[in-house]
Amino acid sequence: xxxxxxxxxxxxxxxxxxxxxxxxxxxxxxxxxxxxxxxxxxxxxxxxxxxxxxxxxxxxxxxxxxxxxxxxxxxxxxxxxxxxxxxxxxxxxxxxxxxxxxxxxxxxxxxxxxxxxxxxxxxxxxxxxxxxxxxxxxxxxxxxxxxxxxxxxxxxxxxxxxxxxxxxxxxxxxxxxxxxxxxxxxxxxxxxxxxxxxxxxxxxxxxxxxxxxxxxxxxxxxxxxxxxxxxxxxxxxxxxxxxxxxxxxxxxxxxxxxxxxxxxxxxxxxxxxxxxxxxxxxxxxxxxxxxxxxxxxxxxxxxxxxxxxxxxxxxxxxxxxxxxxxxxxxxxxxxxxxxxxxxxxxxxxxxxxxxxxxxxxxxxxxxxxxxxxxxxxxxxxxxxxxxxxxxxxxxxxxxxxxxxxxxxxxxxxxxxxxxxx
Amino acid sequence: xxxxxxxxxxxxxxxxxxxxxxxxxxxxxxxxxxxxxxxxxxxxxxxxxxxxxxxxxxxxxxxxxxxxxxxxxxxxxxxxxxxxxxxxxxxxxxxxxxxxxxxxxxxx
Ligand code: HEM
Ligand code: FES
Numbered sequence: 001x002x003x004x005x006x007x008x009x010x011x012x013x014x015x016x017x018x019x020x021x022x023x024x025x026x027x028x029x030x031x032x033x034x035x036x037x038x039x040x041x042x043x044x045x046x047x048x049x050x051x052x053x054x055x056x057x058x059x060x061x062x063x064x065x066x067x068x069x070x071x072x073x074x075x076x077x078x079x080x081x082x083x084x085x086x087x088x089x090x091x092x093x094x095x096x097x098x099x100x101x102x103x104x105x106x107x108x109x110x111x112x113x114x115x116x117x118x119x120x121x122x123x124x125x126x127x128x129x130x131x132x133x134x135x136x137x138x139x140x141x142x143x144x145x146x147x148x149x150x151x152x153x154x155x156x157x158x159x160x161x162x163x164x165x166x167x168x169x170x171x172x173x174x175x176x177x178x179x180x181x182x183x184x185x186x187x188x189x190x191x192x193x194x195x196x197x198x199x200x201x202x203x204x205x206x207x208x209x210x211x212x213x214x215x216x217x218x219x220x221x222x223x224x225x226x227x228x229x230x231x232x233x234x235x236x237x238x239x240x241x242x243x244x245x246x247x248x249x250x251x252x253x254x255x256x257x258x259x260x261x262x263x264x265x266x267x268x269x270x271x272x273x274x275x276x277x278x279x280x281x282x283x284x285x286x287x288x289x290x291x292x293x294x295x296x297x298x299x300x301x302x303x304x305x306x307x308x309x310x311x312x313x314x315x316x317x318x319x320x321x322x323x324x325x326x327x328x329x330x331x332x333x334x335x336x337x338x339x340x341x342x343x344x345x346x347x348x349x350x351x352x353x354x355x356x357x358x359x360x361x362x363x364x365x366x367x368x369x370x371x372x373x374x375x376x377x378x379x380x381x382x383x384x385x386x387x388x389x390x391x392x393x394x395x396x397x398x399x400x401x402x403x404x405x406x407x408x409x410x411x412x413x414x415x416x417x418x419x420x421x
Numbered sequence: 422x423x424x425x426x427x428x429x430x431x432x433x434x435x436x437x438x439x440x441x442x443x444x445x446x447x448x449x450x451x452x453x454x455x456x457x458x459x460x461x462x463x464x465x466x467x468x469x470x471x472x473x474x475x476x477x478x479x480x481x482x483x484x485x486x487x488x489x490x491x492x493x494x495x496x497x498x499x500x501x502x503x504x505x506x507x508x509x510x511x512x513x514x515x516x517x518x519x520x521x522x523x524x525x526x527x528x529x
Contacts, residue, residue: 117497374529
């Protein structure tokens, strides 16, 4: 382990001096120090479908250009998401003795994926979201009103985390005073002992069982109480989901919580950072708040909250002229595709009034395309509309700190000062 | 030019024209008809160009190939029906002159 870590932190003078074969873009340090962009730029130029023969994640292919990524993402019959084959991240999913195995359709292939997604999808469909919007807006306003003006605060802790937890609590109609449980369960679901979030798999199991019991209580309460547009009432009352085996219900529920937690949180933080790095765009926004509509998808492109999704080849295939062998691990680097100049004009710039702002890879494409995409956009739209009503400027006053992860592109601390209108 | 009539969820009708060879998605987007997002650029990868083909036209337009990508995506679209299609997969040919397409209220 120590030698791997040492290898991964070796400093080269410049990205261009590294032999192509030695490039390992899955090195989490490159994301923490935010230098991975230079590596991706070089791969897009010199070797867009790149093979890394050796890494602590084993050998893997990196797909770095927009159209090649699209080709893999839409070829679900050849490129599998199946958990048992390793799942959806460059780091294999392992089954661990004693761990509670939660099955989630993000890591399933057809036909089971389709059945589950169809059953759950209506709860985050846009017409249902319209009903939840007023509550989300009111609660977002209250969080923003509670912030001190003119003092240095951590935007991540006081705003991004709070707002995301609040939205989750709202869409589940979760007991308000206990809403911090949702964030905890989200963290625990994806945790293994080395993350420090739980001490052992036994602890993880115990907490998830507590979570299961809690949701079972809410489910029983709501199954016979008609109405309610929260996700639990909808799932308890819909014929497609009401007879779902309980562990399946729990897996789907946790997928909704996990899917929308870090991703949205980091989009909220990433937007503030991007506007501070591009004061001209911030000025445009102040002059024309209607630009929030096109800024939201641009923030999601810019941040790319999930850097990649991984697939496993079920058969030999070709991508960008390279021969992929059955069983190979194929990583679609959305973060790189979102900077591909051959598809996105001025891809390296943050521009809040793009003509086709939703033409980005952050939500993936194909049958696994993010099911919560409209919910994510709705939250960001409300938050920015409410910020603009209250503050002239959310000013970044110190260096952001970034997460050590090659999957979640996260900002862990962002010192800011608020300026009143 | 080929004529397409879009009927929005509130019942209002818009008649537009589009060059042969383009698709029903472009017919909406190029003429600023709201109700079609078309996020993936028209390559059958996002299902945000979902439309309901008018019953009188479904035979001329045809159904998506069973088990193909369009079929796989339509099953997740909100309010999908037996005449659901993805507009980017409907090429405008002379036989479809006058085609009537109904738009969903919102795209997921
Ligand atoms: C900006 C915020 C978000 C980003 C960037 C994001 C990103 C993604 C990505 C990249 C995928 C996989 C796509 C693929 O494999 O092609 C995905 C799937 C998914 N996301 Fe999101 N997501 C976000 C917010 C949410 C929210 C708020 C929810 C909660 C409702 C959610 C629920 C899901 C679910 C259920 C899936 C699995 C879909 C499937 O496998 O069919 N996501 N998301
Ligand atoms: S535009 Fe994406 S599927 Fe038609």
